[in-house]
Amino acid sequence: MTTETSPVTRAERKKQELRREIIETAFDCFAERGYHATGIADIATQLGIGHGTFYRYFENKRDIVDHVITDLVERIVAALVADNAPEAVNSLAGYRAQTARIGDALARIFGSDPRLARFLLLEAAGIDAEMRERVLDFYDTAAQMTAEYLHHGVRVGYLHADLDVDATARAINGMILAAVLSELRNPDPKAQARMGEAIRRVMYDGIAARA
Amino acid sequence: MTTETSPVTRAERKKQELRREIIETAFDCFAERGYHATGIADIATQLGIGHGTFYRYFENKRDIVDHVITDLVERIVAALVADNAPEAVNSLAGYRAQTARIGDALARIFGSDPRLARFLLLEAAGIDAEMRERVLDFYDTAAQMTAEYLHHGVRVGYLHADLDVDATARAINGMILAAVLSELRNPDPKAQARMGEAIRRVMYDGIAARA
Amino acid sequence: MTTETSPVTRAERKKQELRREIIETAFDCFAERGYHATGIADIATQLGIGHGTFYRYFENKRDIVDHVITDLVERIVAALVADNAPEAVNSLAGYRAQTARIGDALARIFGSDPRLARFLLLEAAGIDAEMRERVLDFYDTAAQMTAEYLHHGVRVGYLHADLDVDATARAINGMILAAVLSELRNPDPKAQARMGEAIRRVMYDGIAARA
Amino acid sequence: MTTETSPVTRAERKKQELRREIIETAFDCFAERGYHATGIADIATQLGIGHGTFYRYFENKRDIVDHVITDLVERIVAALVADNAPEAVNSLAGYRAQTARIGDALARIFGSDPRLARFLLLEAAGIDAEMRERVLDFYDTAAQMTAEYLHHGVRVGYLHADLDVDATARAINGMILAAVLSELRNPDPKAQARMGEAIRRVMYDGIAARA
DNA sequence: AATGAATGAGGATTCATTCAT
DNA sequence: TATGAATGAATCCTCATTCAT
Structure with missing residues (x-):
């Protein structure tokens, strides 16, 4: 009843946020260790998510x-x-x-x-x-x-x-x-x-x- | 028979030759397919040698x-x-x-x-x-x-x-x-x-x- | 309103109905794609329910x-x-x-x-x-x-x-x-x-x- | 100089032998545990070979x-x-x-x-x-x-x-x-x-x- | 009650490297 | 010396299951 937006929007926003965080963390890893030396698990761990989660946001x-x-x-x-x-x-x-x-x-x-x-x-x-x-x-x-x-x-x-x-x-x-x-x-x-x-x-x- | 160099030298020369060929073939593969997409076996095969031989000429x-x-x-x-x-x-x-x-x-x-x-x-x-x-x-x-x-x-x-x-x-x-x-x-x-x-x-x- | 059964019973009936639909859809998927190639998500999606719902009706x-x-x-x-x-x-x-x-x-x-x-x-x-x-x-x-x-x-x-x-x-x-x-x-x-x-x-x- | 066949043939025969053993062990595992419950590693372990070896004999x-x-x-x-x-x-x-x-x-x-x-x-x-x-x-x-x-x-x-x-x-x-x-x-x-x-x-x- | 986001065990596959022949 | 068979560490990806909302 306050300025709270609809739940759908909030969930959606959170999703976009994580998506962005994954992109940034991936950039971080790729730039630091290199693409080939970076495992999906590295990105996930650095971001503090399970590596399965990664695949909910990106194909591969x-x-x-x-x-x-x-x-x-x-x-x-x-x-x-x-x-x-x-x-x-x-x-x-x-x-x-x-x-x-x-x-x-x-x-x-x-x-x-x-x-x-x-x-x-x-x-x-x-x-x-x-x-x-x-x-x-x-x-x-x-x-x-x-x-x-x-x-x-x-x-x-x-x-x-x-x-x-x-x-x-x-x-x-x-x-x-x-x-x-x-x-x-x-x-x-x-x-x-x-x-x-x-x-x-x-x-x-x-x-x-x-x- | 006189101009014949010693066997050691001849073998040595051949070795250097193969070494050079490996370098060139590796360059070829790396440039064409990329370093990470190139396997040692690719280099060896393209050159027509066994891939075990590679390791007699280069560490890794x-x-x-x-x-x-x-x-x-x-x-x-x-x-x-x-x-x-x-x-x-x-x-x-x-x-x-x-x-x-x-x-x-x-x-x-x-x-x-x-x-x-x-x-x-x-x-x-x-x-x-x-x-x-x-x-x-x-x-x-x-x-x-x-x-x-x-x-x-x-x-x-x-x-x-x-x-x-x-x-x-x-x-x-x-x-x-x-x-x-x-x-x-x-x-x-x-x-x-x-x-x-x-x-x-x-x-x-x-x-x-x-x- | 008189022939109305109790809410519990109505809910129960609906539950049984969905249960049955899940069984049928599962059969459908298993027969079509095979048991191992069928994911729980496939069944849920085909039936139009969330795949979490599946686990409210069947153990696994x-x-x-x-x-x-x-x-x-x-x-x-x-x-x-x-x-x-x-x-x-x-x-x-x-x-x-x-x-x-x-x-x-x-x-x-x-x-x-x-x-x-x-x-x-x-x-x-x-x-x-x-x-x-x-x-x-x-x-x-x-x-x-x-x-x-x-x-x-x-x-x-x-x-x-x-x-x-x-x-x-x-x-x-x-x-x-x-x-x-x-x-x-x-x-x-x-x-x-x-x-x-x-x-x-x-x-x-x-x-x-x-x- | 004895009845020994040429080395090529002997190596080839050994290869065919292992190939056959893999087929038989795979059959064993598939029949016992089922295809889907059998991992390549199971076959390899049961046969006493490394699982990488499997892939030298069969595509997948x-x-x-x-x-x-x-x-x-x-x-x-x-x-x-x-x-x-x-x-x-x-x-x-x-x-x-x-x-x-x-x-x-x-x-x-x-x-x-x-x-x-x-x-x-x-x-x-x-x-x-x-x-x-x-x-x-x-x-x-x-x-x-x-x-x-x-x-x-x-x-x-x-x-x-x-x-x-x-x-x-x-x-x-x-x-x-x-x-x-x-x-x-x-x-x-x-x-x-x-x-x-x-x-x-x-x-x-x-x-x-x-x- | 329904949902789907998150999770990670599990498994297939690759390939650099070793080593017996 | 050359070979290639054997190896297993490493890594991508899937999917059943859980659980907070």
């Missing part, structure tokens, strides 16, 4: 890892897309600022949880052939996203008119990839800031001494 | 993968170092040419065998925690190598005096990484050439429209 | 199968006994007619539901050692029932005086068993009629050509 | 049971066919003698090993749907074999000219089935002999008192 071991990945990618994309539409920018300075914003967002995401990079960049592709393709798909999608920013810049005129947009997008993403990887060994935020700065200098100035 | 499954990696890294480093000492260059134009040479060499190495990238960049890190560290070590070493080139350029004066050498080296290597990864999906040599060109343009010109 | 999986069998045997015996008392007959012609009646009844029972033979003759004995004994008990009981008919015939005089009643009863039941089994593959009523006819001819005429 | 649990059945059926058919060709007989007396011979052979086969009937008649059909069909196929095949004997008798003239050969064959096999089943409860050879005698009396004289 392969199923959960798909959900883990989907979950992570969604979170990353959501964090990047926020307030960073390609069309929101109309000058080199604006783009540079946007680049910094995106870089900061990435640093925040990957910096907040080292397991993220470890799992996505080092572990995932080795799970099986299908996952390998999924990782490559992910890189392709990321390249397309970056390419859109470049396209916009070329159209508006603040980027080289003859920029090879697709190839350059991949190159830029490679630098981001390197930054994320470097953080795994050197989680110091200052080092991360330096990586961001270096990437932006390469992007805008190149590396050559000025004439 | 983990042992062989170490040797595979060592072998690959050696081959790659050898191909890169040849005629590309950092000190051999004294001008931006020379450096640019050297960059192109190195890029060509990389394209040749990774283009000649798609399993190389697949195994080193997608498979290896997922094998276990130790291998993950080894892969990260490899990235560190590669960054140091690239950094030497940049250092030299700064010292001689054809690169920015205040270049953040280490961070920039990682960024550049990230672009190379992206190029190698892109080749996995798009093995067309022309696409590869475009990637190289785009990377060099970013490095030397940046992406901004000229003033 | 083994319990239900006992009830299923008891239920089936009762139904079969009831159908056979009706109007077919051994003593009701006093001549060979009468016995022959009775045999036909019983055969028709059996054909009706087993013909009406192929799951019956499938479950009782092919599935039940494989459930476990105890059930195996129960099935053998059933064959013994059936032999005794048939033997009573033969006994009566010998006493009255229309059957061989020196008939080995027990062994012959088993032999006759074996023919019935064969008829029921043949129906599983050939459910055509005409084929069934032929089997009945053939059995009766063997019983009364033997197979030898007449002198 | 289902595979072995197929081989067990095939093996048994072969043995039974071989024992029956020996010296009992339908065409070898040309008179009722001869046929009666042949019937007795076959009955004796069956009694010997099934009497020598009670597990045979237990497994084939009570256990096998309950294994799964496919095996159920195989058992029914077996009954069909047996009916065809018996029918051939009857056909021959009709052709030659010592059996009823208008005998419903197929249906009668099934009926006769049903009596045999009953005899084999009865032996499970009453392994006394005398009882078995009585069953055989009763079956033959039914076949040749019928059960009716002589006019």
Whole structure:
């Protein structure tokens, strides 16, 4: 009679909660020990549930890892897309600022949880052939996203008119990839800031001494 | 009969030969099916030896993968170092040419065998925690190598005096990484050439429209 | 409101009803998929109840199968006994007619539901050692029932005086068993009629050509 | 240099021997405990081998049971066919003698090993749907074999000219089935002999008192 | 009373590794 | 030295059963 919701909803919510906890614990285990070294029992034990319970929420071991990945990618994309539409920018300075914003967002995401990079960049592709393709798909999608920013810049005129947009997008993403990887060994935020700065200098100035 | 080497040596040579064949076949299987999906028996069968024989040449499954990696890294480093000492260059134009040479060499190495990238960049890190560290070590070493080139350029004066050498080296290597990864999906040599060109343009010109 | 029975009785009746439905559904599943391939959840789902409810009506999986069998045997015996008392007959012609009646009844029972033979003759004995004994008990009981008919015939005089009643009863039941089994593959009523006819001819005429 | 065969042959023979032992032990377990209650580990332990060894000889649990059945059926058919060709007989007396011979052979086969009937008649059909069909196929095949004997008798003239050969064959096999089943409860050879005698009396004289 | 979420014993199967031949 | 038969630890997954709601 109070603000209590219906029992159905409450049970449903609890179910979703456990489902989420399983995904997170699985992510934890996979990132820490690796997919193949992680048993379903490990995930269940770490979460404090029976391992049979796991199978009430996910089909099998392969199923959960798909959900883990989907979950992570969604979170990353959501964090990047926020307030960073390609069309929101109309000058080199604006783009540079946007680049910094995106870089900061990435640093925040990957910096907040080292397991993220470890799992996505080092572990995932080795799970099986299908996952390998999924990782490559992910890189392709990321390249397309970056390419859109470049396209916009070329159209508006603040980027080289003859920029090879697709190839350059991949190159830029490679630098981001390197930054994320470097953080795994050197989680110091200052080092991360330096990586961001270096990437932006390469992007805008190149590396050559000025004439 | 005179040129005949001693039997011991001949046997030894044969042994080394088989050892090498096992390493290559293991690489083949690991790259194709993945480390975890590959059984010792798969390697032995593909090579036409008994799988017990495998254990006369390598301690265990983990042992062989170490040797595979060592072998690959050696081959790659050898191909890169040849005629590309950092000190051999004294001008931006020379450096640019050297960059192109190195890029060509990389394209040749990774283009000649798609399993190389697949195994080193997608498979290896997922094998276990130790291998993950080894892969990260490899990235560190590669960054140091690239950094030497940049250092030299700064010292001689054809690169920015205040270049953040280490961070920039990682960024550049990230672009190379992206190029190698892109080749996995798009093995067309022309696409590869475009990637190289785009990377060099970013490095030397940046992406901004000229003033 | 006057004819209304007490609530206890009504609830009790409903309970008995569900109990019966569970038995029937279990029979259905066991006959269709087999005992071992049938899960409690399958039965519950097919009946549209929660599988926890099952355990409010039956101790466990083994319990239900006992009830299923008891239920089936009762139904079969009831159908056979009706109007077919051994003593009701006093001549060979009468016995022959009775045999036909019983055969028709059996054909009706087993013909009406192929799951019956499938479950009782092919599935039940494989459930476990105890059930195996129960099935053998059933064959013994059936032999005794048939033997009573033969006994009566010998006493009255229309059957061989020196008939080995027990062994012959088993032999006759074996023919019935064969008829029921043949129906599983050939459910055509005409084929069934032929089997009945053939059995009766063997019983009364033997197979030898007449002198 | 003695009578020793080549090593290859010896190893091969040993392999075949173990294979046979596994089949026999599996038969033993299946007949004793039932297919579903028998674990691969049970078979292996009873035979004194590691359970992994089992899988070097048979694909999986289902595979072995197929081989067990095939093996048994072969043995039974071989024992029956020996010296009992339908065409070898040309008179009722001869046929009666042949019937007795076959009955004796069956009694010997099934009497020598009670597990045979237990497994084939009570256990096998309950294994799964496919095996159920195989058992029914077996009954069909047996009916065809018996029918051939009857056909021959009709052709030659010592059996009823208008005998419903197929249906009668099934009926006769049903009596045999009953005899084999009865032996499970009453392994006394005398009882078995009585069953055989009763079956033959039914076949040749019928059960009716002589006019 | 009905439900279904949780549980874990149990069992099939794989595969790296050993070792007798 | 090469082999492959044997092994059993390890792991995924199922499903009968319990019990809190």
